[in-house]
Amino acid sequence: MARGKAPTFELQRAAILAEAAHLFADKGFHNASMAELAQACGVSKPLLYHYYRDKEQILFDIADSYMDRLLEIVAGVEEEGLEPDAHFAALVMRFMEEYEHAQSQHMVLVQDVKFLKQDEAARVRDKQRRVVAAFAEAIVRVEPGVKRRKLDKPVAMILFGMINWTFTWLRADGPLGFRDMAPVVTTIFLNGVKALAHTNEKKTVAAH
Amino acid sequence: MARGKAPTFELQRAAILAEAAHLFADKGFHNASMAELAQACGVSKPLLYHYYRDKEQILFDIADSYMDRLLEIVAGVEEEGLEPDAHFAALVMRFMEEYEHAQSQHMVLVQDVKFLKQDEAARVRDKQRRVVAAFAEAIVRVEPGVKRRKLDKPVAMILFGMINWTFTWLRADGPLGFRDMAPVVTTIFLNGVKALAHTNEKKTVAAH
DNA sequence: CCTACCGATCGGTAGG
DNA sequence: CCTACCGATCGGTAGG
Numbered sequence: 001m002a003r004g005k006a007p008t009f010e011l012q013r014a015a016i017l018a019e020a021a022h023l024f025a026d027k028g029f030h031n032a033s034m035a036e037l038a039q040a041c042g043v044s045k046p047l048l049y050h051y052y053r054d055k056e057q058i059l060f061d062i063a064d065s066y067m068d069r070l071l072e073i074v075a076g077v078e079e080e081g082l083e084p085d086a087h088f089a090a091l092v093m094r095f096m097e098e099y100e101h102a103q104s105q106h107m108v109l110v111q112d113v114k115f116l117k118q119d120e121a122a123r124v125r126d127k128q129r130r131v132v133a134a135f136a137e138a139i140v141r142v143e144p145g146v147k148r149r150k151l152d153k154p155v156a157m158i159l160f161g162m163i164n165w166t167f168t169w170l171r172a173d174g175p176l177g178f179r180d181m182a183p184v185v186t187t188i189f190l191n192g193v194k195a196l197a198h199t200n201e202k203k204t205v206a207a208h
Numbered sequence: 209m210a211r212g213k214a215p216t217f218e219l220q221r222a223a224i225l226a227e228a229a230h231l232f233a234d235k236g237f238h239n240a241s242m243a244e245l246a247q248a249c250g251v252s253k254p255l256l257y258h259y260y261r262d263k264e265q266i267l268f269d270i271a272d273s274y275m276d277r278l279l280e281i282v283a284g285v286e287e288e289g290l291e292p293d294a295h296f297a298a299l300v301m302r303f304m305e306e307y308e309h310a311q312s313q314h315m316v317l318v319q320d321v322k323f324l325k326q327d328e329a330a331r332v333r334d335k336q337r338r339v340v341a342a343f344a345e346a347i348v349r350v351e352p353g354v355k356r357r358k359l360d361k362p363v364a365m366i367l368f369g370m371i372n373w374t375f376t377w378l379r380a381d382g383p384l385g386f387r388d389m390a391p392v393v394t395t396i397f398l399n400g401v402k403a404l405a406h407t408n409e410k411k412t413v414a415a416h
Numbered sequence: 417c418c419t420a421c422c423g424a425t426c427g428g429t430a431g432g
Numbered sequence: 433c434c435t436a437c438c439g440a441t442c443g444g445t446a447g448g
Contacts, residue, residue, distance in 0.1 A: 045448090
């Protein structure tokens with residue numbers, strides 16, 4: 001049997017991780033101190049180094065475990081075997097539901113991953129690429145035209161813009177919630193992409 | 209006549225501001241040092257304090273002057289007196305053109321404004337609100353239905369997600385440029401919003 | 417698992 | 433008496 005690690009080790013580690021995600025999201029990685037984190041966790045600063053080698057490893061664990069969660073959601077929707085439109089709508093809804101409960105993790109992912117060393121940043125970004133690829137495939141199933149025009153990845157990034165930007169403006173105490181935005185985003189995106197695919201190469205509107 | 213400030217003062221100040229925008233965007237506000245900034249500008253560190261009271265004032269000037277620029281663009285498009293669809297398309301195109309040349313400023317705006325003191329952050333955020341309001345009005349002119357359903361600000365934020373998220377994935381050396389994305393975004397958004405406005409309150413797709 | 421510390425580097429300013 | 437500007441170092445605090 002495994003010796004050493006106390007049964008509470010993983011629980012304590014997870015508690016530190018959640019607290020760190022809140023702190024880093026709120027103050028930024030470099031502006032948040034290990035002393036603050038220790039105080040927020042109710043432990044001494046040296047004890048943090050019992051659970052994590054250094055500050056950067058906490059950052060990596062936040063981003064990496066969050067990407068694993070998003071990949072799980074992608075796989076879970078895949079298993080449902082839905083029709084293209086419903087499959088896409090389910091992806092958007094599940095992501096918005098996840099976002100509602102992972103605002104801190106997502107903000108850390110977006111704004112602090114660049115502070116990781118190259119190999120750790122690359123591991124996170126590889127998982128991000130797999131999520132983008134899954135959405136791009138789901139979009140192509142709805143509208144194969146975007147693939148022909150090599151717009152599958154760009155339109156997938158446009159979709160991520162629509163849903164990920166919510167972190168900058170959706171307030172928990174506002175009239176609209178994350179779940180409310182899912183059908184709005186799905187309607188705009190699916191109708192918009194279908195129109196895009198049936199447009200010729202010329203720009204639709206001459207801006208100037 | 210004005211005494212004091214040398215004619216080169218404003219030029220030197222602008223040069224520092226541009227260099228700081230690049231440095232803060234690249235390394236993050238708290239991870240970038242005044243010593244690095246001085247080196248990048250080819251001046252001594254104390255000289256920076258001749259142009260700016262402190263590090264935070266540099267950050268404020270980057271964000272505030274950039275918001276002034278965006279408000280100028282909004283006003284310039286307004287003056288053209290275009291029809292609703294063309295007016296909206298022009299706003300998107302002008303913003304993407306500006307983004308292409310202001311990537312650093314925009315990244316600083318998004319990720320570092322939260323480090324400003326409350327009153328300075330509020331001044332920047334007020335200008336951001338004015339830009340959002342202008343886009344929301346332009347959208348309502350195209351499709352008044354979104355106003356009736358109180359979705360004008362949310363759909364404006366969805367649009368900003370589409371265009372602002374480009375900073376996380378569009379590469380200067382990639383096959384697609386900022387200008388290429390403008391008609392794609394315009395087509396998806398206008399067709400999507402028109403479809404949304406003609407949809408009833410029920411969700412369009414039952415996700416699960 | 418705490419108190420007590422370190423090497424280094426931070427933002428900002430002294431004298432000249 | 434102003435501005436522009438340097439080498440050296442300040443008090444405090446970061447991660448460890």
